[in-house]
Amino acid sequence: MSDPNQQQLPPGWAAEWDGTHQRYLFIETATGRTQWEPPVLSAELQPMAPTSSPPPSNVHHAKRRQYAAGQTQAYYGTESTLGSGGGYPAPPSQQQQPNQLFTPGLAAENQFQQQQQQQPQLQPGQQQYYGGVQPEPEYINGPQYGQQQQQQMGTLADQFGQMNMGQKGLRLYTTNLLTSPPDPRELHNPPPEIVLPPNSCISPNPSANADPSYQRCTINAIPTSNSLLKKANIPFGLVLTPYRSLKEGDEAVPVVTDTVIARCRRCRTYINPYVQFIDGGNRWRCCMCSLSNEVPQLFDWDQVRNAPGDRWARPELNYGVVEFVAPTEYMARPPQPAVYVFLIDVSHSAIQSGMVATATRTILENLDRLPDEDGRTKVAIIAFDVSLYFFSMPPGTTDSSMLVVSDVEDVFLPKPTDLLVNLAEARASLEALLGRLGDMFKENHIIGSALGPALQAAFQLMSPIGGKIIVLSSSLPSVGAGALKNREDPKILGTTKESGLLQAASPFYKTFAIECSRGQVSVDMFLFSAAYQDVATLACLPHYTAGQTYFYPAFNARTEDARKFAHEFGEVLAQPIMLEAVMRVRASKNLRMSSFHGNFFVRSTDLLAMPAVPQDLSYAIEVQIEDTITAPFVVFQTAVLHTTCYGERRIRVVTTALPTTGNLSEVFASADQVAIATLLANKAVERCITHKLEDSRDALFNKTVEILTAYKASMTAAGAGASAQLAVSENLKMLPVLVLGLLKNVGIRQSSQIPPDLRAYAQALLTSLPAQLLMPYIYPTFYSLHNMSPECGTVGEQGVILPPPLPLSSERLERHGLYLIEDGQTIFLWVGRDAVPQLIADVFNLPNYEVLRGGKTTLPLLENAFSQRVNAIVQKTREMRRGPYWPHLYIVKEDGEPALRLWALSCLIQDRSDVLPSYQQFISQLKDKVNGGNY
Structure with missing residues (x-):
């Protein structure tokens, strides 16, 4: 093969033979950027082809499609550019493109230049420190920071400089955890910036990479080898919420409606903003496997206007999250309608608690909100205690008849029709039934639950179609298949045997769940029992069928419980x-x-089956590096093939591109602490169930030690010796306190007082909440209300203005103060014992602190500004995050009920509690371990 260096290359380019791939690698000497294709001379340097001579055969061929003149110019450049291209289009930055709306790749370069301009200016006396600004001496090695360490650090910095560290724009700043307390505001920062190489993206759209709320990675600069990843010791994984809900102001996901779907022939990747168009725009090169693919015939055709379209305006080339309307080849059967089967427990405890009345009223009030735009939605209601009660609802009448099946050993459907009815056609009889269902069982004194047989009956009813079973259960299943025994034993709580209570007690639920998954049936569980209900076993059904578990312990409809359940159930x-x-x-x-x-x-090695995917459910996936990565960037693409509840088959595609690096400092600088904490939460829960709770806690602590040890060994001048500091990169500063929050969470915490149902429910939340809800769940929010600034609680440009969050320590509690503590599931209003009467009157409409009662409540909205501001903050707290959750509000008096006080104070995770360390003690333990000592 002839050496390209002997031929005419553009100025500033050289070629180097790559023996591994047996081909030349072209290098831009100024930037170090590499590419496999030979760069093309710009039009000014190329010999001008005579206009009368025919174009070269390797540029024009029989398959070439005709484009409009402007488009032709956009893809090929000017005529002179075609003269010696050898089949490769000129780099976009060298093309003459008056009619193209953008120059692909220029956005990334502009972004890089802007970032360089925004770098902090050095203050007098400061030095560059590992790609960033050197902190003050006490942040590095205490006040006795000596000349010898400075020399070591200078040598190390020089070594990093030789490795071109930070050349892509990522800067590493070191912080000392011993002297930098956690700042809650840092959790609201965006993840570290993704700095892609120039020209990696063909779109200037800032949405070309998926928003982190859909898909984020634990590291935003991928190590080129597994050995480098092991050296950093940072967990490598993706956190996904592919079907997140849209809040006001969120951009809707663009939909490609023309059913033209371009996919790689080899790896089946969907076309996206990170592919390359080659062969004059007739083919595209896959960004995953580099295979050259044909561009579909209708890709450049606007089917709405029936005219040539603008390729560069297509959503799939501009957005990281898109949805395709799927053609018929993506359907194994016609799109199914939405089907809801309600299983309602009508045993004595369910009736007495008011659950049945609240549930039927909520369904009745929300019939118009059920997705039914196409008029195909079907509904059925099955009630159960130790027998099953089916309801036949003939269309066009207000009558319904009840059919009782008391043989729960061999479940059958008592009638072939009118049990599963069309919502629109049988609306009148459904409304009449819901209105009187509670009264029908008002005198029911039967205790017991045939939940397993009820599930089997629901599955028989809907298995030909698929859909969602919504279970409302108020007692432990006791009859028929899936019957459970009370295994709650206070003596084993807090011991090594406790993890057994978090595993499923009966194989029925997992086996049945897999059967449901095959039949496209999903299960949601709403659990209400005041006694033990075995949440760990029942949560198996939602876990394997892509549903969700909701738990209302000791539900009582005469309290605030009814409001919480009605809101959450209505949202679902x-x-x-x-x-x-x-x-x-x-x-x-x-x-x-x-x-x-x-x-x-998991249906096959990497295919995840989800019969019905609720909004805002999160998933975590661990990633392995199998071999050295040679590409300048990598791409992750999540594809969800689904049927919308409006009867349309669609594919949601979420694409994220991340740069690669051989530089350890960039790996640390790009680490996303929120994504890491989310992945660790999922791994910790799995370890709780397969091993012991203690093993899970140890694994969390040890992983934190590993990350800090790796940072110390590679990134600090102290290196291997003992040190007076505990160094970590600025962007990982909150990771230790997030791990501490996980260790103190109800799902994992060391305690002999936590009922297994509460622990199992907390674990279900830890593995399903999206990051936006999970972060406050493990690191709650803490506001001071009595002395907040006047604008807090009023409406600003971004909605209600919230007070600045405080560190989670009781040192901040003043005896005359009013505080709000919340974790996304519960809100506490902490009232100090010396609160002035005017404060109590303004907020609670009571004369003084003594008459105030603690507990679950609804805050009154009074005719004074302070009451309105506090109410606005509570309301904003309930509404600002995605998901159906509506947190209870508890008033906690400083000298009130001890159990309630301890519950509220357990949210202040930086304090010492019981056998669990304070944040300072935890940091000291980490420091001792990192420096090789014992604690």
Whole structure:
């Protein structure tokens, strides 16, 4: 093969033979950027082809499609550019493109230049420190920071400088955890910036990479080898919420409606903003496996206007999250309608608690919110105690008849029709039934639950179609298949045997769940028992069928419980859901999805089956580096094939591109502490169930030690010796306190006082909440209300203005103060014992602190500014995050009920509590371990 250096290359380019790939690698000497294709001379340097001579055969061929003149110029450049291109289009920055709306790749370069300009200016006396600004001496090695260490650090910095560290724009700043307390505001910062190489993206759209709320990675600069990843010791994985809800102001996901779907022939990747167009725009090169693919014939055709379209305006080339309307080849059967089967427990405890009355009223009030735009939604109601009660609802009447099946050993459907009815056609009889269902069982004194047989009956009813079973259960299943025994034993709480209580007690639920998954049936569980209900076993059903578990311990409809349940149940009913879904995550060469966490069933090695995907459910996937990565960037693409609840088959595609690096400092500088904490939460829960709770806690602590040890060894001048500091990169500063929050969370915490149902429910939340809800769940929010600034609680440009969050320490509690503490599931209003009467009057409409009662409540809205501001903050707290959750509000008096006080104070995770360390003690333990000592 002739040496390209002997031929005419553009100025500033050279070629180097790559023996591994047996081909030349072209290098831009100024920037170090590499590419496999030979760069093309710009038009000014190329010999001008005579206009009368025919174009070269390798540029024009029989398959070339005709484009409009402007488009032709956009793809090929000017005529003179075609003269010696050898089949490769000129780099976009060298093309003459008056009619193209953008120059692909220029956005990334502009972004890099802007970032360089925004770098902090050095203050007098400061030095560059590992790619950033050197902190003050006490932040590095205490006040006795000596000349010898400075010399060591200078040598190390020089070594890093020789490795061109930070050349892509990522800067590493070191912080000392011993002297920098956690700042809650840092959790609201965006993840570290993704700095892609120039020209990696063909779109200037800032949305070309998926928003982190859909898909984020634990590291935003991928190590080129597994050995480098091991050196950093940072967990490598993806956190996904592919079907997150849209809040006001969120951009809707663009939909490609023309059913023209371009996919790689080899790896089946969907076309996206990171592919390359080659062969004059007739082919595209896959960004995952580099295979050259044909551009579909209708890709450049606007089917709405029936005229040539603008390729560069297509959503799939401009957005990291898009949805395709799927053609018929993506359907194994016609799109299914939305089907809801309600299983309602009508045993004595369910009636007495008011659950049945609240549930039927909520369904009745939300019938119009059930997704039914196409008029095909079907509904059925089955009640159960120790027998099953079916309801026949003939269309066009207000009558319904009840059919009782008392043989729960061999479940059968008592009638072939009118049990599962069309919502629109049988609306009148459904409304009449819901209105009187509670009264029908008002005198029911039967104790017991045939939940298993009820589930079997619901499955028989809907298995030909698929859909969602919504279970409302108020007692432990005791009759028929899936019957459970009370295994709650206070003596084993807090011991090594406790993890047994977090495993399923009966194989029925997992076996039945897998059967449901095959039949495209999903299960949501709403659990209400005041006694033990075995949440760990019942949560198996939502876990393997992509549903969700909701728990209302000791539910009483005469309290605030009814309001919370009605709100959450109503939101679940109104949610659009993805039906008969399958999800697959693809990644660039040498990356492999190694394990999956979340609510789904893994059907094959990497295909996740989800019969019905609720909104705002999160999944975590661990990734492995199998071999050295040679590409300048890698791409992750999640594809979810599903049927919308409006009867349309669609594919949601979420694409994230991340740069690669051989530089350890960039790996640390790009680490996303929120994504890491989310992945660690999922891994910790899985370890709780397969091993012991203690093993899970140890694994969390040890992983934190590993990350800090790796940072110390590689990134600090102290290196291997003992040190007076505990160094970590600025962007990982909150990771230790997030791990501490996980260690103190109800799902994992060391305690002999936590009922197994509460622990199992907390674990279900830890593995399903999206990051936006999970962060406050493990690191709650703490506001001071009595002395907040006047604008807090008023409406600003971004909605209600919230007070600045405080560190989670009781040192901040003043005896005359009013505080709000919340974790996304519960809100506490802490009232100090010396609160002035005027404060009590303004907020609670009571004369003084003594008459104030603690407990679950609704805050009155009074005719004074302070009451209105506090109410606005509570309301904003309830509404600002995605998901159906509506937190209870508890008033906690400083000298009030001890159990309630301890519950509220347990949210202040930086304090010492019981056998669990304070944040300072935890940091000291970490420091001793990192420096090789014992604690």
